[in-house]
Amino acid sequence: MRIAEARVVVTCPDRNFVTLKLVTDDGLTGVGDATLNGRELAVAAYLNEHVLPVLIGRDAARIEDTWQFLYRGAYWRRGPVTMTAIAAVDTALWDIKGKAAGLPVYQLLGGRCRDGVTVYGHANAETVDDVLAEVGRYVDMGYRAVRVQTGIPGLASTYGVSGDKMFYEPADAALPSENVWSTPAYLNHVPTVFERVRAEFGPGLALLHDVHHRLTPIEAARLGRSLEPYALTWMEDPVPAELQEGFRLIRRHTTTPIAVGEVFNSIWDCQQLISEQLIDYVRTTVVHAGGISHLRRIFDLAALYHVRSGSHGATDLSPVCMAAALHVDLSIPNFGLQEYMRHTPATDAVFPHSYRFADGYLHPGEEPGLGVDIDEDLAAQYPYRPAQLPVNRLVDGTMHNW
Ligand code: CS2
Ligand code: MG
Numbered sequence: 001m002r003i004a005e006a007r008v009v010v011t012c013p014d015r016n017f018v019t020l021k022l023v024t025d026d027g028l029t030g031v032g033d034a035t036l037n038g039r040e041l042a043v044a045a046y047l048n049e050h051v052l053p054v055l056i057g058r059d060a061a062r063i064e065d066t067w068q069f070l071y072r073g074a075y076w077r078r079g080p081v082t083m084t085a086i087a088a089v090d091t092a093l094w095d096i097k098g099k100a101a102g103l104p105v106y107q108l109l110g111g112r113c114r115d116g117v118t119v120y121g122h123a124n125a126e127t128v129d130d131v132l133a134e135v136g137r138y139v140d141m142g143y144r145a146v147r148v149q150t151g152i153p154g155l156a157s158t159y160g161v162s163g164d165k166m167f168y169e170p171a172d173a174a175l176p177s178e179n180v181w182s183t184p185a186y187l188n189h190v191p192t193v194f195e196r197v198r199a200e201f202g203p204g205l206a207l208l209h210d211v212h213h214r215l216t217p218i219e220a221a222r223l224g225r226s227l228e229p230y231a232l233t234w235m236e237d238p239v240p241a242e243l244q245e246g247f248r249l250i251r252r253h254t255t256t257p258i259a260v261g262e263v264f265n266s267i268w269d270c271q272q273l274i275s276e277q278l279i280d281y282v283r284t285t286v287v288h289a290g291g292i293s294h295l296r297r298i299f300d301l302a303a304l305y306h307v308r309s310g311s312h313g314a315t316d317l318s319p320v321c322m323a324a325a326l327h328v329d330l331s332i333p334n335f336g337l338q339e340y341m342r343h344t345p346a347t348d349a350v351f352p353h354s355y356r357f358a359d360g361y362l363h364p365g366e367e368p369g370l371g372v373d374i375d376e377d378l379a380a381q382y383p384y385r386p387a388q389l390p391v392n393r394l395v396d397g398t399m400h401n402w
Contacts, residue, residue, distance in 0.1 A: 001026055001060045001100060006052040008034065008044050011379035013346035015169050016040045016387060017318040019374045020047060020088035022096060024060045030095035031374055032088030033287040033321035036080055038171050038388040046085045050074075055089065061100070063093045067293050083265035083290045090291025091324050091370070098369035105324070105370055109296070109331035116361025117329040118144055119313070119340035120208055122168060124161045126151035128196050134165060135197055135205075144360035145206035145233060145337055150193045152185050159212040159402070167315050167344050174386040181392050181400050183215060187223055194230040203231065206337075208259075210236040213401040214392075217249040224254030233337070234259035234281050234310065240401055241269070247278035259283050262312035266290060267298045274298075274307050281310030281336045287321040288312075292328055299332045308336030315341045319351035323372035326355055326364035338362065350379050 005023035010016065018034040034043045051070060058066060070086045071077060098105040106112060121143045123134035131150050138146045149160030157179050162168050190209065197207060209232060215223060220238035227235060236259045239246060250258065261283035264270050273279045282302050289295050299309050309332060311325050322340070329338050340362060343351070353372040354365025365371040392402040 001028065001096070003055050003058050003060050006055045008047045008052070009374055009376055009379050010040060010044050010384045011350055012382040012385045013350045013379070014167070014344040015171065015316060015347070016384055017347070018044050019318065019320055019379075020092050021374060021376070022055070022060065022089075022092045024096060028060070028096050028099050029373070030092035030099070030369065031320050031372060032091035032095070032291070033318040033324070034084055034088035035287060035316060035318050035321070036084045037316040039081065040384070042081045043084045046081050047088065051085055051089060060093055060096050063090060063097065063293060066090070066093060067291070071290070078266045078268065080263070080265050080288060084288055087287050087289065087291035087294070090293050091286055091320065094292045094324070095369040102368050104327065104364060104366050104368060105292070106327040106330040106364060109292075109327060112330045113333055114330060114335065116358070116363050117326050117335070117338050118360060119338045119357070119362050120145035120147050120206065122147050122149065122160065122341055124149040124165065124168075126161060128193050131193060132196060132200050135201060137165075139201065139205065142358070142360045145208065147208040147210060147339075148193065148197055149210060150190065152182070152189050154185050155180060155182060158186070159214075160210055166342050168341055169315055171316065171387040171389050173388065176388045177390045179390050179392045179402065180395060181214060182395050183219060186214070187219060187226070190223065191226040194227055194232070198230040206233040208233050208236065211238045213237045213240045215239050217246045220250045221253035224250060224256035224258075227256050228254060232256055236260070236283070237262070241273065244270070244272040244278065247273060248276070251278055257281065259310045262288070264289055266294065267301060270298065271301070274302050274305050277305050277307070279307060281308050283310045283312050285312045285317060285321060286324040286328065287317050292324055295328055296332070299328070299334060303332070303334040308334045310336045311338055313339035313341060315343055319343055319348065319353045320370070320372050320374070323353050323355055323364060323370045326362055327370060330364060346382070350375055350382070
């Protein structure tokens with residue numbers, strides 16, 4: 001079973017997606033998500049120029065050898081572009097292997113460890129009253145876990161609060177738009193929101209919050225401690241995570257669980273965070289952390305240290321990534337939560353898939369492979385549209401973290 005064709009499809013049904021499609025000499029196809037929000041064309045070029053030429057003629061069954069060839073063979077190892085490209089190849093090869101075996105990929109990964117994949121949705125609004133209404137809407141939809149993001153009095157905008165309440169697309173302009181941030185205003189306001197949410201919805205609803213890389217460790221420690229009465233499932237990305245040991249300081253001050261990792265692209269980005277138990281959930285994904293093969297390695301390391309998975313699943317990760325994530329989520333022993341930001345109807349039409357939401361869970365379906373594909377004819381109707389993520393400055397103009 002040799003790889004006979006390989007092509008990269010860039011499409012923009014409401015937002016840009018990059019998809020790798022492989023075709024074997026016996027007609028099997030596989031897809032892999034290669035979307036990197038704001039840097040889509042970099043990954044498309046990496047694939048087209050440096051990966052596809054070496055794939056043609058390779059044995060499609062040799063997933064791990066191909067992964068090692070693309071990782072070690074690049075010489076310039078790791079990084080979001082390289083690892084997203086490798087991820088797309090790995091995912092597409094697992095799709096093909098499942099189809100060749102006539103089995104859904106989760107069966108090849110050891111079978112199901114649970115009946116369904118518990119997901120969380122995104123409640124967000126400017127005011128606390130509107131936040132409460134949004135949380136109620138997600139509870140009414142059947143979600144068992146809800147991420148809460150709120151506007152900050154005095155700030156024109158903040159991460160995670162958008163006009164569209166189902167689909168969140170932060171890459172809102174061809175050139176980075178500029179947001180303004182105030183940590184003091186944020187730290188003063190967020191605990192008051194969770195006090196209201198917890199009082200309204202009681203102790204049973206899993207609540208999460210994304211800090212989105214904006215604090216220092218001691219500020220994160222303060223936030224974590226102020227949120228302890230509201231028993232969050234996790235506080236996400238409290239600080240930028242290049243300095244993994246910096247999380248020791250947060251850990252010394254608060255028991256609020258920490259989730260980190262959506263921007264990580266290899267096990268080395270989180271090896272210390274996991275082995276020192278500095279985090280409680282690792283948020284690495286199929287699309288950005290080297291595919292199904294490497295993600296399994298990260299989650300297996302995490303399992304040794306009581307760390308659970310909590311994979312990123314925003315709108316800018318395509319349905320191909322979501323489908324693959326569910327096969328991993330279903331099959332690992334230390335699953336925690338799966339983020340599930342929905343895609344628009346136009347995106348779902350371009351990426352027909354078998355996963356379904358029911359009663360707070362996602363189920364990948366029983367189709368051989370990943371249970372997702374790309375409609376290339378429909379995809380061709382949505383040309384790429386330049387879009388970049390915003391940047392963030394402090395009130396005094398200092399560049400900060402978006
Ligand atoms: C966020 C993402 O979903 C999340 O946890 O951090 O929405 C993130 O901002 C986007 O994926 C960036 O493209
Ligand atoms: Mg996040």
